[in-house]
Each structure stands twice: as C-alpha cells, then as structure tokens.
Amino acid sequence: MNQPIARLRRLRSVELRTHARSASTDFYSEVWGLRVVDQGDDAAWLRGTGDQHHVLQLTAAERNGLGRISFAISTPAEIDEAARRLDARGIPMIQGPGAVDDAGGGYGLRLVDPEGRIVELIADTLAVPDLGRGDAVPVGVTHVVLNTVDIDAAVSFYCDVLGMRVSDWSEHQMAFLRCNSDHHSIAFNQAQWASVNHIAYEMPTVDHFMRGIGRLRHHGILPLWGPGKHGPGDNTFSYFADPAGLVCEYTSGIAQVDEDRWLCRVWRRVPELSDLWGTAGPPSKQVRDHMAGIPDPGAFELHDLERVS
Template structure:
C-alpha cells in the first residue's frame, strides 16, 4: 500500500450547494444555532462555537449537491507534500497548492475523489475566538455521511489516499472512517447513487443536544428520526430536514478511539443496535428518502465550477516550503 498523501487532523468544513441559499442561511443561523460570518451574492459562511472560521458554506445552485469537503492538515509544507504525492499517483490536482483566495483564507489544494466529490486539504486558515456557547449551539461539523455506489472502492480510496482508518462496519451497508480519535469523521452508505446522506453537528453535551432539539420544536420543527443513540459510534442522534430538504443531525458523545486497543467491529443492522436507547424506533421511509437525496455527479461535472482554480490567489509556488 502506498503512503497516504497527508496526515489529516480533522474535518474542517462542508460546502453544500442548494437552490435555497437565503432560506437555508436563515434556518442554520436562526434555528440551528450557527452564526453567519460572511454573506455574498448567492453564498453564506457560518461558524459554530469552536475556533474554525466557518464550518458550513452554502452556495447557490440549481439543485442540491455537495460543493466541497475541507480537511485540515498541520502546515503548508504538508499541503505541498500532498500535491507531490498526488502527482506521483497520477491524480490531478484541481487547484493549488497555493494561498486560498476565499473566505477564511489559508493555504491548500483541491482534488476530486473517484465519485466526483471535491476534496480540500488546507492549513493556516483563519482561526476565531471560541464564542460563548448558549444551550443550543453546535460546536461545529463533526462528521459527514456520504452515499456511494461502491462502498468498497470508497473505503479503499479514503484509507489508501487520505490515510483514514476504518473504525466499524454496519454489515456491508455502512463503513465508519476516522482521521483522529473520534470514531468517525466520514461514513459511507451503499446506495443507488452518489449524494450527501447527512451532515452532523457536534453538541457539547447530551444536555445541549436535548436543548437543541427543544429549540427546533419551539420553531415548529420536529425530528425526522430521533432522539436516540447509535450502536456504531455510541453517539446520540436526532435528524432534521433543512429548507433544501438536506438532512442535518445534532449529535453528542461520540466514541473515542484508542489506536492501540480499538478493534474494528461488524455491527448487525437491527433496530436495537441502530438505536440502543430504543427511543427513536426504526427510520421511516420518509427519513430514508431524505437521506438518499438526488444523484450528485459533483460540482465540476457540469463545468459550472470549473473555474474553481480561481479560488487561489496566486500561481502555485515551487513546493520548497
């Protein structure tokens, strides 16, 4: 097996493409508990209570889709090294390495995974002072679940190229991958087409988790599924639909992996393990429909974002950092 292209530290942010930027921004700010840090025509950037400049970007599009998944690496040198290793593997870099001319700044590169998802690796992005959490505000994005047409190929790519580790399987239907001590930052779900299944936001405690659900109920919004607690990952869950119909999750208490002691497990797909509390019941057809989404060939497939390289402020320097 080849050496991974980089040592990923954490999931930094997610970009979602939606036809409802205004309504979705209002939802994530006024109902979900994030805070807008910048708006532009057809786009908005929102932060949680943590130090990431933003954890969610909403961009205008004709239909729902994943714009970008951004991972943090430690230094610009690691970005340059990732570019060299991608070149060695014959994998094209869409943009960079170089300074990111985007909200939040930083130094990074972007490339595309086998199913057309745009992946960003970045360092030296702007950090912000942690804002005081209220009882319902998420810290940030903690994991993304992606629908895939070939779960084995997806797992192979993210472990071999990005160096992630498989924490657990849910039979041969879902795979949970980690990049740090959190049980998973990415999970893959075997499906009929490629799409976003859901984006999960970390709540500091179970109390924050429950108060967040209460806040949504106050706004007349009830969970699609939850509250409950999953077997794989041991995290709480409560799933909702945003104005675009994309699924967002409040979660807390995810299992922490000891690399020297953890044994990957294959979980049975039975109701008592999908929800160990027994409070949520099995997911309904409506939940599954929302999580299936619509086929998403990726942001570069139709050429609308082929100018993504323009997100870099300068031509890529020689990788001698």
C-alpha cells in the first residue's frame, strides 16, 4: 500500500488568477484587511497578521481561476522524499523539487491533481514579523472550498496521495478534509465543473469577525450570505464577492479535531444545520452563482499535461 507523499502541516497560501488584478489588490489591501508585501506588473502578494510571508497571491489573467494551493511542509528533505514518492506513483510534477523562484522563497515542488489544480508543497519559506491580533483583520487563509465534478475521486486523491483526513460530510454534496487539528483546510463541493468555490480567511475571534463585517459595511459592501454559523466545522461565516466576482469569507472559531476522539459524521443538508444561528437564511441564487464560478481547466490548459489517473 502506498504511503502519502508527505505530511502537510498547514494551508499556507492560495494563488488566484483574476481578470481584475489591480482592483482586487486594492480591495484586499484597503478593505479586506490584508497587506501588500510585494507587487509586480502582473502579480501582487498579500499577507495577514500571522508570520507567513504571504497568504494570497493575485495574478493577472484573462479569466478567473485557481493558480495554485500551497501547503507548508517541515523540511526540504521531506520535499525530496515527496518527489520520489510522486515519481513512484507516476504523478507528474510541473516544478521542482528545488529552490522556489517566488516572492516568498522556499524549497518546494508542484504537482497536478486529477482535475488540473496545481498543488504546491513548500518548506523554508520567508517569515515576516507577527503583527498581533488587535485589529479586525485576517490572520491568514484557513480553508479553500473547491468545486469538483467527482467528489469521490477528489477526496481519494487528497487523502491517499496528500495524506489528508475526512472530518465530516454534508450528505454526499460536500466533504471536509483536514491536514492538522483544524476541522478542514480543504473542502470539496460536488458541481457541474471544477472551479474555486470560495477562500476563507481566519479572524481571531467572533468580535474581530463582526468588526470586520462592519468595516466592509462602512465601505458600502454587504455580505452575499451571512453572518451565520455552520454546522460542519462549527465556524462563523460571512461571504463577500471581490471585484472579480470571486468569493471570499470571513470566519472564526473553526472546530479543533482530537485525532483519538473524533468521529466523522454525515450532516443533513437542511437550513438549520447550514446556519446554526438562523441569522443568514439559505444561500440565494446570487450566492450560488458566485460560488459556482466558471469552468477552470487549470494546469491542463496552462501546461498541456495529460490527465492524472
């Protein structure tokens, strides 16, 4: 039986391809609460209050899509071992293992999942000073929800290859996967096409969460859905759309998993469990349309790779 290729420590950052790179950079830095740490003609890197060099990269593109998902690995030696295990499995790498020529530095590799998403494993990235948690701004990225045409295949790949564990299901519509004690770092949503559903940013407390929503209201930006509190994950939620129409979420209070005691559950998809507080109501068609996004061929379009089996 094949072992997972590595031990994922945490979700480090997300790269989004966006047709509104300049406006989105302004939104995430001036309204959402992130800070620009580096910027070029076609890309911008933004940080939260934690010690990660950046948690979001915005890259100019003709159409919206996922650039890559980046997971932190402990050491370069583990990156090299991951590369050997990928080669043994016949899973293509599109970069590395080796030094990463990116704003955050590091030593890593990039592989492609069955639906063309680029997944980066990286160690030894640049650190920045922790800014503390006084302001109502995000610490960093806490989870990514991805639309998939085959939820079982997606879950199998991320568990068998990347070593993630299923925390809960929302019937057979959504699966919540963890790589550490957080209830989920990745979730998959069964859909008509592969795309980004939304990116969630951690607020330290419910007070920070609500004050962040208040700041957006002062800028004339209202939630697409929320505030509320989910059943699976037990986290607060409030969803917004950025200038490109991509969905971003403020969240706080994600459930913590005790590996020795946790039991995976299947949650019913009913309004009272999708919002335990009963404050948000069911998601509207507008929310669902934003979360559906547009079909994203990912690496298959960018790199002309064969489909991963």
